[in-house]
Amino acid sequence: MTQYLARRLAFAVVLVATVSSASFVLARLAPGDYVTGTLGGRVSSEVIARERARLGLDKPLAEQYRDWAAAALRLDFGQSMLYDRPVGDLIPERAANTAILAFAALAMATVIGLPLGIVTGARRGGALAATIRTVSLVLVSMPPLLTSLALVFIAARTGWFPIAGMRSSTAADEDVLFDILRHLVVPALAIALPLAAALERLQAQSMSETIGQPFVLAAAARGLPRGRVVWRGALKAALRPIAAMYGLMIGTLLSGSFAVEVITAWPGLGTLMLQALRARDIYLIAGCAGAGALFLALGTMVSDVALAVVDPRASEPGTRVEAAA
Amino acid sequence: MTRGAGLILIAAAIVAALGAPFLAPHAADVRYQSLLNAPPTWPHIVSDEGGWHPPFIYRWRLVSRLEQQYEEDRSARVPLTWFSGGRLVQSTNDADAPLLLLGADSFGRDVFSRLLYGARISLGLATIAALGATLIGGAIGGLAGYLGGAIDDGLMRATDFLMVLPAMYVALALRAVLPLVLTAQQVFALLAIIFAVLGAPFIARGVRAIVRSERRREYAAAAEAIGASGWRLLARHLLPATRGFVAVQITLLVPAFIVSEATLSYVGLGFPDPIASWGTMLHDAATNIRVFADFPWLLSPAAAMFIVVLGLNLVLQDEHRLSARG
Numbered sequence: 137m138t139q140y141l142a143r144r145l146a147f148a149v150v151l152v153a154t155v156s157s158a159s160f161v162l163a164r165l166a167p168g169d170y171v172t173g174t175l176g177g178r179v180s181s182e183v184i185a186r187e188r189a190r191l192g193l194d195k196p197l198a199e200q201y202r203d204w205a206a207a208a209l210r211l212d213f214g215q216s217m218l219y220d221r222p223v224g225d226l227i228p229e230r231a232a233n234t235a236i237l238a239f240a241a242l243a244m245a246t247v248i249g250l251p252l253g254i255v256t257g258a259r260r261g262g263a264l265a266a267t268i269r270t271v272s273l274v275l276v277s278m279p280p281l282l283t284s285l286a287l288v289f290i291a292a293r294t295g296w297f298p299i300a301g302m303r304s305s306t307a308a309d310e311d312v313l314f315d316i317l318r319h320l321v322v323p324a325l326a327i328a329l330p331l332a333a334a335l336e337r338l339q340a341q342s343m344s345e346t347i348g349q350p351f352v353l354a355a356a357a358r359g360l361p362r363g364r365v366v367w368r369g370a371l372k373a374a375l376r377p378i379a380a381m382y383g384l385m386i387g388t389l390l391s392g393s394f395a396v397e398v399i400t401a402w403p404g405l406g407t408l409m410l411q412a413l414r415a416r417d418i419y420l421i422a423g424c425a426g427a428g429a430l431f432l433a434l435g436t437m438v439s440d441v442a443l444a445v446v447d448p449r450a451s452e453p454g455t456r457v458e459a460a461a
Numbered sequence: 462m463t464r465g466a467g468l469i470l471i472a473a474a475i476v477a478a479l480g481a482p483f484l485a486p487h488a489a490d491v492r493y494q495s496l497l498n499a500p501p502t503w504p505h506i507v508s509d510e511g512g513w514h515p516p517f518i519y520r521w522r523l524v525s526r527l528e529q530q531y532e533e534d535r536s537a538r539v540p541l542t543w544f545s546g547g548r549l550v551q552s553t554n555d556a557d558a559p560l561l562l563l564g565a566d567s568f569g570r571d572v573f574s575r576l577l578y579g580a581r582i583s584l585g586l587a588t589i590a591a592l593g594a595t596l597i598g599g600a601i602g603g604l605a606g607y608l609g610g611a612i613d614d615g616l617m618r619a620t621d622f623l624m625v626l627p628a629m630y631v632a633l634a635l636r637a638v639l640p641l642v643l644t645a646q647q648v649f650a651l652l653a654i655i656f657a658v659l660g661a662p663f664i665a666r667g668v669r670a671i672v673r674s675e676r677r678r679e680y681a682a683a684a685e686a687i688g689a690s691g692w693r694l695l696a697r698h699l700l701p702a703t704r705g706f707v708a709v710q711i712t713l714l715v716p717a718f719i720v721s722e723a724t725l726s727y728v729g730l731g732f733p734d735p736i737a738s739w740g741t742m743l744h745d746a747a748t749n750i751r752v753f754a755d756f757p758w759l760l761s762p763a764a765a766m767f768i769v770v771l772g773l774n775l776v777l778q779d780e781h782r783l784s785a786r787g
Contacts, residue, residue: 155626159634166638172606273778277771279720281727285743285763292753299753391629395724399747410631410728413637421634436625 144440148433157425160204164197166262170217170416191217203342208414213426216418218411223423226408231427233302234397234404238389238431240320241327242382249332250378253339257374258347258366266398275333280392284326300401323400325370327392331385338380343349346374386435390428405431467775474633474769478580485574486551486560489737493559493569496521498529498749498756500691502566509535516541520558529755556671564758572758573738576765582738584769586653593657598664598709599700606672607695617619617669620662628659632721636730645736652722652731660714675702681732691772712777716770723766739766 171187188194195203204214252272256265278286289352298304298319303312318380346352347370355365394406401407405424412420477484493499502518517538539558541550562573570702605616606684623631635655643651674698675681684698719739725731726740727747734741739762746752746759753760 151622151625160636162638167640186525188696216572225493274771275776277716279770281720281724282763284765285760289757289760307777387625387627390627391639394627394633395720395727398728406630410633413634414729425630425634428627430633432625 140444141369141441144437148430148437151433152426152429155429156422157201157205158210159425160201160418160422161197163413163416163421164200166416168416170418178203204422213423216280216412216417216420216423218415218417218420223419226420226425227405227423230403230405230408231431233402234306234390234393234406235431236316237320237323237327237402237404238391240324241331241393242385242389244324244333245335248328249335250339252332253336254343254366254374256336256339256372258370269340272333272336273283275329276337278330279395279413280327280330281395281399283329284323284396287322287326288399291322302403319402321395323393323402326396326400327389330392331388335378338381339374342377343370344375346370349373382439382442386432386439389435390431463639463775465676465776467772467777470772471776474580474584474765474772477577478584481574481577481581484549485571485577486548486562487555487571489570489575489578490735491570491574493565493571494561495523495569496531496561496565497569498567498759499531499561499565499569500756501701501758502558502561504541504562505538505562508538514538515539516606518552518558518560520554521561563761564756566742566759567749568745572742572761575742576761579737579739579742579762580765582649582732582736582768583719583722583740584715584782586649586656586722586738587715590653590656590718591660591714591733593653593712594660594714595658595664595707597712598661599668599703601661602665602668602703603672603695603700606669607676607691607699614671616665620665623659623662624666628717629721629724631659632656632725633728633730636725641730643733645732648732652725656718656721660718663714664707664710667710668700668703671703671706672699675699709777712773716773719766723762739763 169188170191171184171193185194192200192203207214211224213227215221216223216226219226252268256268256272259265275283288299291299299322302319303315304319343366347366349370350369351373352365355369356362360369393402393404394409396402397404397406398410405427409421409424409428411417412424477659496540499521502521504516504518505514506514508514511559517540520534520537520539522534524532540553541560542553543550545551550560552558561571563576564572566572566575586632601620605613630654632655639651649749672695681694681698684694689698721732722731722738723740723743726738727743729744731740731744733737734745742762743760746762748758749759
């Protein structure tokens with residue numbers, strides 16, 4: 137187990153280093169830089185050269201990368217040109233906002249999706265199961281880009297929830313938590329609904345397979361009430377494949393949160409990354425990419441460890457690939 | 462049943478895309494300066510006096526230029542004309558009272574026409590990118606599964622790495638580090654390549670698994686025994702076995718690519734402005750804060766996307782059910 141953890145940790149470090157380095161180099165090689173982007177053709181070439189020298193953009197790529205990487209090892213990730221603040225200060229704030237959004241969405245999706253999947257998976261027919269199936273088919277067909285537009289549309293029409301940002305300027309200080317929660321509803325639901333539908337489909341499939349197993353029949357034959365068989369016995373066995381899905385969902389969650397953050401103006405990593413990319417703010421780009429990779433690595437690690445605890449076979453070297461394929 | 466419904470939705474989208482020049486009342490870039498954000502002109506068949514007429518529309522009269530509010534001018538009917546000028550249907554008074562089935566956008570362009578032309582770009586890009594992903598993924602997966610060993614290991618590690626990354630961010634980053642101002646053709650090619658590369662691992666993984674297991678089957682051994690070369694064995698015998706899997710994957714990749722294009726265009730890193738794609742139309746809509754309250758028709762590309770994705774999912778769902786039964 138320790139060895140397994142160590143291997144996963146090493147992978148996380150490699151992932152973060154590769155992703156942030158690659159984005160640093162790519163952003164540096166891209167045509168145009170922060171200075172030409174912000175000052176443009178309005179100023180003389182001397183001013184541009186001076187500005188470049190001040191920001192350290194005049195050095196050759198290899199040297200610049202070496203300096204940045206060396207500083208990054210000391211946890212100094214450079215200065216954001218766009219915000220004129222250290223990247224190391226800026227990113228944790230925004231990353232926390234994205235984490236709040238992602239966790240809220242994941243929790244909502246789980247709370248909505250899993251029980252519904254158990255209901256539709258455990259019974260063959262019935263109006264309830266058919267309705268849930270239809271709704272979830274509709275929601276599976278609505279990626280977060282569309283759900284967030286739809287929810288913003290509803291919220292704007294009804295005025296039930298704020299549609300943009302994370303805090304309103306008018307709220308009193310003691311209401312901060314409530315205020316954030318109110319702002320969280322639309323973006324979190326936008327990510328959660330398609331995810332809940334996907335979970336419902338998966339859980340239903342897993343459940344209906346489990347229901348067919350001999351041990352379920354045996355339990356029913358012993359005279360256990362059907363509700364107990366479904367919710368206690370079969371549920372435990374049906375949860376395992378779902379647990380494996382959570383690790384894969386982190387990437388989906390991050391990708392989905394990008395569109396939602398942009399549409400609902402949620403001040404998270406996605407909107408920050410977009411600003412950084414547009415402004416060619418290379419230190420901020422590398423920082424955002426690294427933070428995203430860290431999220432991903434930690435998420436997959438936590439879910440893999442959880443899976444290894446549930447199912448010890450998963451931590452044996454070599455078996456995981458076969459299990460996934 | 463659901464499969465039929467899904468196929469109808471997809472067929473409708475394809476017809477809309479292919480038939481855009483005939484079905485759309487206007488070209489994608491025609492502007493009506495006096496009809497910025499004008500609401501849809503519904504075709505009527507009963508006039509106010511109660512008489513029945515061939516389909517006609519009412520003209521929009523500008524009530525407030527500042528507020529962009531319009532009022533139906535019910536004093537005169539504007540009849541529609543069919544099959545004139547190579548278009549299915551148009552208003553007889555196209556200059557003053559154009560037929561705007563889904564209203565006009567903030568430049569005064571016909572949203573319905575742009576939706577049809579946009580389908581060409583959005584669906585075309587997604588389809589081409591999915592085919593590209595199939596080619597790349599099929600080649601990688603086929604080679605990895607057929608050769609095995611170190612090449613297999615290396616290729617699968619690479620696909621694992623690509624699959625774990627959030628695709629939207631990778632696409633965003635790759636697009637953003639390239640020159641921001643490109644022609645529509647360049648953007649099309651660029652996005653198709655980026656999407657194909659990002660989609661390829663999903664194809665490669667499954668193709669590899671199928672090729673590996675099919676290789677051990679008797680028919681593969683028989684083909685080898687009568688002297689089929691490695692290439693022939695792979696191309697004629699093993700890869701065709703992946704058809705079913707690849708078809709399902711394509712139906713999964715196409716909607717993902719449609720949405721990716723829309724997201725990139727939405728944030729301004731997709732197609733340049735006058736080009737109509739579903740993403741650029743949403744981008745145009747998003748710049749207007751009143752879109753949700755006052756100009757909802759500007760969101761119709763989102764509805765179009767939903768219809769296509771729903772259609773594909775309906776087809777796919779039946780596929781699952783059939784495979785589960787069989």
